[in-house]
Each structure stands twice: as structure tokens, then as C-alpha cells.
Amino acid sequence: MQNSSISKTTAVSWPTLGIQTHMVVLLTTALLALFLLSLLLGSVNIPLDEIISVLLGGEASKASWTTIILKFRLPKAITAVLAGSALAVSGLQMQTLFRNPLAGPFVLGINSGASLGVALVILTVGATGSTLLASLTLLGDLSVVLAASLGSGLVLFLVLLLARRVDTMTLLILGLLFGYATSAIVSILLYFSSPERITAFVQWTFGSFAGVTWAQMRILAPVVLIGLLISWLTVKPLNALLLGETYANSLGVNVKRSRLWILCSTAILAGSITAFAGPIGFIGIAVPHLCRSLFSTSDHRILIPTTILMGGTIALFAGLVAQLPGSQTLLPLNAITALIGAPVVAWVILRRRNVRASMGQ
Secondary structure, three states: OHHHHHHHHHOOOHHHHHHHHHHHHHHHHHHHHHHHHHHHOOOOOOOHHHHHHHHOOOOOOOHHHHHHHHHHHHHHHHHHHHHHHHHHHHHHHHHHHHOOOOOOOOOOOHHHHHHHHHHHHHHHOOOOOOOHHHHHHHHOHHHHHHHHHHHHHHHHHHHHHHHOOOOHHHHHHHHHHHHHHHHHHHHHHHHOOOHHHHHHHHHHHOOOOOOOOHHHHHHHHHHHHHHHHHHHHOHHHHHHHOOOHHHHHHOOOOHHHHHHHHHHHHHHHHHHHHHHHOOOOOHHHHHHHHHHHHHOOOOHHHHHHHHHHHHHHHHHHHHHHHHOOOOOOOOOHHHHHHHHHHHHHHHHHHHOOOHHHHOOO
């Protein structure tokens, strides 16, 4: 009886499978179209044929166009795809693990840990009267990335240490407490900092896909791919956890070990993106709900690939809106993702009869 009920949860009929295949094709097409648009649109207008020529290894008719495409627009677009995919998958894992529709990739305090690391670098280093710009030039952009990585890594270590000793709900509460504690320390640092340093920290909290260089991409891309691979290897435990830890245990799933791998994957995905692109909200919460609704399934064999596609697509769209193509104005990325994500979450939850139905339970 137990095996039959789990099969009902994850079974897919042939007509539904056909619809899902069409949706995957549409998502892939949208992702590729937005990727090209992110290379095409900007403060400098570059013809599409010139962009394609550069992508194929050629040179644009203007040397400056080649530089803009390869040095700025291409790494920014790739970062958006990686960030959207990583945050969406980590959000999906957290919502399944905690059985909470509002859980996101930063529910364990990873975001707050990264913010504390960055705050310690920006708000405390070089407090001898030198300007903020000089301090950041001396430190280099990599120092901010390293500080964010260490901060999120420390929180990850504490979470994994506690994960062996407490249950899932207790871990959720402790993660929230970690977040509040680190946010309190950041607030104290902000209170005693100069206006210039506060401005720089606030700008980091806006989030951006534009700050990742090719040298940093060599670190970010492999780390994100490793995190996504781990998440795919946890598909079976995630499907079993849809019906609770007790039921998963009855199916022979090692819940403690699976939970550690899921937490590790989430921390790698969310921590790396926060370190390189800043804290980016709402994608991790909204995209899993949107995929469940569009594909009418809770099967992670379908949800993980589709959240990767959907997350990358929404991140590219948010990046395009934030940069206001044709102008020099750059809007805060977090504001755009919130404007996109909040209505999606509200629509999905209100569309279902109750929260439990929105989790496919």
C-alpha cells in the first residue's frame, strides 16, 4: 500500500507527459531567446549578426563591440542563468525538506552569514580615513567574494553540525535564529560605520549579475554545477520526503544522510551565488511554485530540470528589466525579483485550496 501511494504521487500519464514535453521546449526556447536579448540589449546597441559572429569566434566590425560582448554582457548572462538555476533548485529542496511553501534557499541563515562576512570587509577595513573606493581597490573584488564565502560557510558548518542532532523543524528554527543573530551584528556594524561604507554595503545587498569576471566564473560555474549534480542525486529521497520523514524511513531512505546531502547542496548553491552576485531574493521561493503549477506534478525528476530552466529564464528577464535597455540607469536587481516573485507566490497559494495542496501533499 505504501509503494502504491508513493507511485500515485509521482506517476505521470502519457497525455500529461506530452504537455510537459511541450512546456520544456517552450522554456528552453524562452531561455535561449532571453540569453540572446541580454547580449543584444544595453546602453550600446550592437546588431544581432555582430553578436553571433563574436560568439562563433569572430570579430565585430568595431573592436569595442567585441570587448562589450565578451567582457561584460556574456559573463553577465551566464551568471544570471547560473544564479537563477541555483537559487530555484535550492528553494525547491528547502520547500520539500521543511514541507513549508515559504521556505527559500536562505532559510538556514546562509544569506545572513554571507552578509556578515561582506559587512566585516566593507564596514571595518581601512577605517583610517581613506576613501571607500581606495579601500576596495586595495582589497580587490575577490576579498568581498571570499568574505561572503567564509560567512556562508561558517553558517553551513554550524547547520550541518546541528543537523545530526536535531529534527528538521528544530533545524529550521535554529536557521532563522542564526539569521537574526548575524543580521543584528550587521546592524551594529552599520550603526558605527561612515556613510560611504554604508552606501557600498547597501549597493552589495541590491544584488547584481554584472560583477562576475571570467576569472571568477572559473570558480562559480563548477561550484554551481557540483551543487546541481548533488541535488539530482537526491531525487529519490526528495520524492520520499514529500510524505514526511517517517514515511521516507519506512521506504528505506536514510533520512539523516539524505538531509545532510540536501542541506549541503542548498548551501553550495545559495552560498556561491550570494558570494559572487549578492543576496538575490524571491527566485528561490517563487520558481518552485510556478513549476509545480505549470507541470502539475511534485515529482522531483521533473521539477529539478524544469526549475533549472525556469530559474535561469526568470533571472535573465529580471536582469534585462533591471538594466533598462537603451539607458544608463540600473535598477536594484532585488527590487525586480521581488516584483516578479511576490505576485507569483501570492497567485499560486491563492489558486490552491490550501497550503498543503500547494506542496503536492
